[in-house]
Amino acid sequence: MYEGVVQDLIDELGRLPGVGPKSAQRIAFHILQAEPVDVRRLAQALMEVKAKVRFCATCGNVAQEEQCNICRDTRRDPSVICVVEEPKDVVAIERTREFRGRYHVLGGAISPIDGVGPDDLRIRELLARLADGSVTELILATDPNLEGEATATYLARMIKPMGLKVTRLASGLPVGGDLEYADEVTLGRAFEGRRLLDV
Amino acid sequence: MYEGVVQDLIDELGRLPGVGPKSAQRIAFHILQAEPVDVRRLAQALMEVKAKVRFCATCGNVAQEEQCNICRDTRRDPSVICVVEEPKDVVAIERTREFRGRYHVLGGAISPIDGVGPDDLRIRELLARLADGSVTELILATDPNLEGEATATYLARMIKPMGLKVTRLASGLPVGGDLEYADEVTLGRAFEGRRLLDV
Numbered sequence: 001m002y003e004g005v006v007q008d009l010i011d012e013l014g015r016l017p018g019v020g021p022k023s024a025q026r027i028a029f030h031i032l033q034a035e036p037v038d039v040r041r042l043a044q045a046l047m048e049v050k051a052k053v054r055f056c057a058t059c060g061n062v063a064q065e066e067q068c069n070i071c072r073d074t075r076r077d078p079s080v081i082c083v084v085e086e087p088k089d090v091v092a093i094e095r096t097r098e099f100r101g102r103y104h105v106l107g108g109a110i111s112p113i114d115g116v117g118p119d120d121l122r123i124r125e126l127l128a129r130l131a132d133g134s135v136t137e138l139i140l141a142t143d144p145n146l147e148g149e150a151t152a153t154y155l156a157r158m159i160k161p162m163g164l165k166v167t168r169l170a171s172g173l174p175v176g177g178d179l180e181y182a183d184e185v186t187l188g189r190a191f192e193g194r195r196l197l198d199v
Numbered sequence: 200m201y202e203g204v205v206q207d208l209i210d211e212l213g214r215l216p217g218v219g220p221k222s223a224q225r226i227a228f229h230i231l232q233a234e235p236v237d238v239r240r241l242a243q244a245l246m247e248v249k250a251k252v253r254f255c256a257t258c259g260n261v262a263q264e265e266q267c268n269i270c271r272d273t274r275r276d277p278s279v280i281c282v283v284e285e286p287k288d289v290v291a292i293e294r295t296r297e298f299r300g301r302y303h304v305l306g307g308a309i310s311p312i313d314g315v316g317p318d319d320l321r322i323r324e325l326l327a328r329l330a331d332g333s334v335t336e337l338i339l340a341t342d343p344n345l346e347g348e349a350t351a352t353y354l355a356r357m358i359k360p361m362g363l364k365v366t367r368l369a370s371g372l373p374v375g376g377d378l379e380y381a382d383e384v385t386l387g388r389a390f391e392g393r394r395l396l397d398v
Contacts, residue, residue, distance in 0.1 A: 043242040043245045
């Protein structure tokens with residue numbers, strides 16, 4: 001419908017996740033009217049990410065060096081490893097400022113439907129990190145859904161016999177939410193995981 | 200939160216219209232995992248649009264030449280001009296295949312709140328196109344909202360004395376919609392514009 005290069009841009013934008021044909025058109029017209037310097041900055045940011053970002057050789061998080069910022073930070077406790085599915089989970093946990101250990105990014109979760117088995121995840125690399133016995137606790141922070149739970153169970157069964165403390169993030173009611181809107185499974189988990197109040 | 204270039208990309212993406220922080224993050228991770236050749240194509244499409252696209256000297260539509268495809272198309276009727284606000288309105292009307300005349304893109308609508316007055320629109324260029332008397336009908340297809348109606352009224356008052364037929368797109372019930380869900384203004388317009396059925 002549009003002249004050549006405009007349609008090309010709409011097509012390319014439409015391939016991005018969460019960008020439908022209408023948003024692609026809207027973004028393309030924004031680009032048409034934007035300052036050339038701003039568009040060049042976006043195009044450069046895209047190319048730079050591909051050129052400079054790799055994955056941390058130790059934990060699999062995004063990194064600009066051989067190792068990511070967290071693995072290079074000597075103030076972080078190397079005896080606790082928090083296992084997550086994706087780099088964005090690392091960011092979510094870092095935002096809480098609750099955790100001062102290291103991470104291990106699996107690169108996904110076990111999902112037979114999507115054809116993802118244990119060998120497709122960075123599990124061998126995790127076992128290598130546990131080999132010297134310096135790690136004392138493994139926190140399994142995979143998503144609280146079917147695939148994440150299956151992955152956590154798989155890892156727990158494999159790693160518990162090695163004598164480490166293996167923990168899983170608590171499931172329960174979201175803070176600030178309404179009890180009546182919680183689904184049955186979440187509410188059931190909240191009961192299971194109830195704690196003594198020391199008052 | 201992210202290492203340098205990843206955060207840069209998230210920031211740049213977040214500046215696009217309709218892309219919030221979560222979508223920006225999601226797109227950035229998609230880019231991280233995409234093939235370098237695909238990312239290069241997107242970056243190039245961005246730069247090409249800025250380098251090659253300009254606005255048609257006659258109608259103001261997007262164009263890759265001095266004039267847009269429609270103004271260059273000699274099969275299009277030059278005696279009817281359809282006035283729209285934005286280039287994307289041209290595309291929407293072209294999709295209907297109902298109109299075989301030419302367009303004039305104003306570049307917006309009169310909106311005192313946004314500080315857009317008649318002088319900020321391509322009205323002078325429109326009057327120049329009407330000067331030689333070859334245009335017989337002007338269809339005002341600005342948006343059916345406050346600003347679009349104000350712009351249509353402004354243009355009609357200015358141009359009707361020149362002896363042209365000045366028309367406005369019909370307002371009424373959207374085809375395929377439910378009468379009970381139509382707002383009062385639309386339903387009122389549908390009554391006003393009711394037509395004799397010739398059966």
